[in-house]
Amino acid sequence: MDRIPIPPLKSSSFSASTVREDKLARNLSLGPIKLNEQIKEANKAAEVADSNNNNAAAGEAGEPAVEPDLAALSAEIDAFLAARDADPEFPVVSEVTLDKFASAVEQEIAETEGADDKWAGDAPPLLAAIKRIAALAAALTARNDGKYTIGVHRVTGVLHRAMTFVEDEFHAILEDPRCNKSSNNNADTGSATNKSMMMRRQASFGGAAAHGHDPDRCAIPQASDGLDPFAAETVDRLRAMAEAMLAAGYETECEQVFLVARRNALDAAAQALGYERASIDDVVRMPWEALESEVATWIKAFRHVVTAALPGERDLAARVFASSADMGRAIFADLAHCALLQLLNFTEAVAMTKRAAEKLFKVLDMYEAVRDAAPLVDAWFVINPSSESDDLKSELASVQARLGESAAAIFCDLESSIRADVAKQPVPGGAVHPLTRYLMNYLKVACEYKHTLEQVFREHHRPADDDEPDTAAGDPFAAQLMEVMELLHGNLEAKSRLYKDQSLSNIFMMNNGRYMLQKIRGSAEINAVVGEAWSRKRSTDLRQYHKNYQRETWGRVLNLLRDDGVITVKGHVQKQVLKDRFKQFNAAMDEIQRTQGAWVVSDEQLQSELRVSIAAVIVPAYRSFLGRFSQQFSAGRQTEKYIKLSGEDLEAIIEELFDGNAVSMPRRRT
Incomplete structure (x- = not known):
């Protein structure tokens, strides 16, 4: 019998000969049986008998022998499967038919590989053939009587090759939905980024490691948000592929391919926003000017992933695995867990850096981003929470606590900074002291984070807070800010005594007191925290400094x-x-x-x-x-x-x- 010629395989390590001689089915657990001689002899006998039958039939009809096509063979296989379901003991199918059907499926794979649009139409023939050959492999294996040993290996070998091809296509479309288009349209879309990402993909089963996948066939998206949308028809293709893999028993491979591809896509989305992963050591050693920029980029990437990218991934997983909702939810939980933990590692590194006053506001920005993400993440896993979702929620809470502790400690360190600022030389001309300018501008910005700092201080009290009065404990941030203000006032009074001229000392206190009041009254946020009582007290102090100055300088002149x-x-x-x-x-x-x-x-x-x-x-x-x-x-x-x-x-x-x-x-x- 002349078998249908099979072109060279593009993306599989399987062939008609190597399957028979070397490969066993991945999921049938038949063990390392040596069948070389049996396979050769049985194939030879089957071919001779089939050739004689075809020649005799052709002679009677006066027409040349015609190889049955996939549709005819599929009908025969369907009849066998239907009869087998009705009476498992009696239905039979010839080894020749099995070999022809396997060859026809191989031919369909080869033709699909070379097609401009591989997945045109509502029901691509290849996927239907894969489901049929998977059902056939299961039925033959279930007999367990050794009758179809050769056919089982032939069928499962082709099934393995088909799964290799589908896995490759599943991954390509998942990583870039534009790969669902004609291969000619994507001929020039390769990039170094895409190549490196494709190299990170690990083979999910034997043949995948050997097939010749072209990494430049589909480019990693470079859109503004880093993610291309999936059209409804593309999702339909993905769903059909997933269902074919699941029907063939390739659940693990299907899950791994989906996770790897979408993690690559999420990485590309973060990179498109400027975020690059850095080790903890790199972050800890990074100068603050550079780290400040990295934090801003991280916040942008994190918010995008939480508010846009992962909700889109949740919807995609639900649609692709519509026939297996639990599996779709589990895959998304794993994907979200991996994606967010990778981003949260950066916050852990920032929290480990040396505390400094200038870091407070970026730490608070990160705290707010993580805090705001928590209810969104909770909503994702209302139905069927898993260990991954629980771990993710726990990690978010832990990171939020670390950032909150860091922010509270940085703010409390202001007290130490003020006490340590002991100048020995007065500011020339009695001008506003640099410490006053720095602290008042710092506190003004801090009060723009009033609600966040109130939350941080409620959750992260210092040990000394337990000894504070109940009124202060009710608003620990306000109490801490007032303590800083009082320390600043005391520090300025000490600095005013550096002036030998008492009049200049009063001018210095007037300058600094007026600056403080102007900052307070110019900001509704800080004014709300400080309160009118404190402002009135400082205004009274200013009037007294003014009187003291008048008396010291101009009182003596008036006496003359x-x-x-x-x-x-x-x-x-x-x-x-x-x-x-x-x-x-x-x-x-x-x-x-x-x-x-x-x-x-x-x-x-x-x-x-x-x-x-x-x-x-x-x-x-x-x-x-x-x-x-x-x-x-x-x-x-x-x-x-x-x-x-x-x-x-x-x-x-x-x-x-x-x-x-x-x-x-x-x-x-x-």
């Missing part, structure tokens, strides 16, 4: 402009005393202009308030003093010597205070 019974005695002006007073006033103003012109008040409102309050006291007093005593000096040289400033000159000097420019008082005439 008062007639306290020394300038005028019994109605007579003591001219020498008057001259001394003008000299002292001029010297005081020159000193004030020289020093306080170099002082800094950066807040324009505070600067204006100081100047207005000074002018309101000093200028009228000086004008009055001039009005009473200027005529005591003769016009000319004597007046120029003692009266150096007019009222307008004094106003101009006051307007130049606190702008950071030190100048000497100009010599001006009245």
Whole structure:
């Protein structure tokens, strides 16, 4: 008999000869039986008998012998299977028919491999043939009487090859749904990324390791979200392939192929968003500037995987395994477990890095991402929770706790930072201290995470928290923030004592106090935490610093402009005393202009308030003093010597205070 010619195999290590001589069925457990001689002799006898029968029939009819096609053979096999179901003891099928049917299925595989559109139509013939040959293999094996030993090996060998081909196609479409299109359309879509990912795929059974799969046939998706959608017709193909594999007893292989392909696709999706896996050691050694960027990318990738990618995978698994819902749910649980644990390993590494204040907000961002993911993950596994889903939920809770502990510890470390900031040199000009700027901006941002930090502090108390009053324990974050604010205030008071000039000390406290209040009042979040009571107390402190400054600087100047019974005695002006007073006033103003012109008040409102309050006291007093005593000096040289400033000159000097420019008082005439 001339067997139908079989073209070279593209993606299988099986052939008509090697199956007979070397391969046994994967799932029939027949053991390493030596059948070489039996196979050769039986095949030879079968071929001779079949050839004689065909030639005789052809001679009678006067027509050439015709090899039965797959449809005719399938009908014969179906009749055998139907009869076998009705009466397992009596139905028979010839070894020749089995060999022809196996060869016809091989031919169908070869033709499908070379087709432009392998899966056209509602019911691809190959999948129907695979289901039929799987049922045939099971029926022949069930006889267990040795009658079909050769046929069993022939049929199961072809079945194995068919499963190798279907597995390959199943994987290709799962990893990139565009592979469902014509192979010509995908000829140029290969990439280095795709090759590396295909290399990560492990063979799920014997023949898969040897077949010649072309890794460049389908490219890994490079869309904006890294995942291509699956059209309904593509899902139908996948479902048909899965059902064929399950019917043939290849459940494990089907599950492994689905998991590997979709994990590769999820990896590609994360890479498309810029996320690359890094080891714990790499993360721990990474400079913060680089790690900060990696955290931002991780958050984007994690949120996408949780909110978009995995829900899509859940739907895909449910549709592909519609006939085996429990299997679909189990596969998705395993996929979600693997995908999320890989991402969560990054958070564990970040939590292991050295604590630093600047890391707080990225840690909180990660905490929020994991916290927000938990209810979504819970919803995935409401039906039939598994050990994988329980492990995943437990891991999410553990990671959230680690991040929360890290965030609480970082915030509490602010206290240590403030206590450790013991400066020995005062800030020039009494300006706002860098510590004040840093902490107030830091706390302002922290209060934008108010609800998250409240949750973190409720869940992660420090040991000392147990000793705090009940009111503080009710809002531990607010209590901690107020403690930081009080520590900052105390630290600033200590720094103010570094100034030898008490007036400058008061300016320093005014500058820093005003800056703190402006930050609090400019942020609804921090104002809500601090409260009006604290703000009113700080405002009262500011007014007191202002009064202290006025008294220290301008009180002495005002005393020079008062007639306290020394300038005028019994109605007579003591001219020498008057001259001394003008000299002292001029010297005081020159000193004030020289020093306080170099002082800094950066807040324009505070600067204006100081100047207005000074002018309101000093200028009228000086004008009055001039009005009473200027005529005591003769016009000319004597007046120029003692009266150096007019009222307008004094106003101009006051307007130049606190702008950071030190100048000497100009010599001006009245």
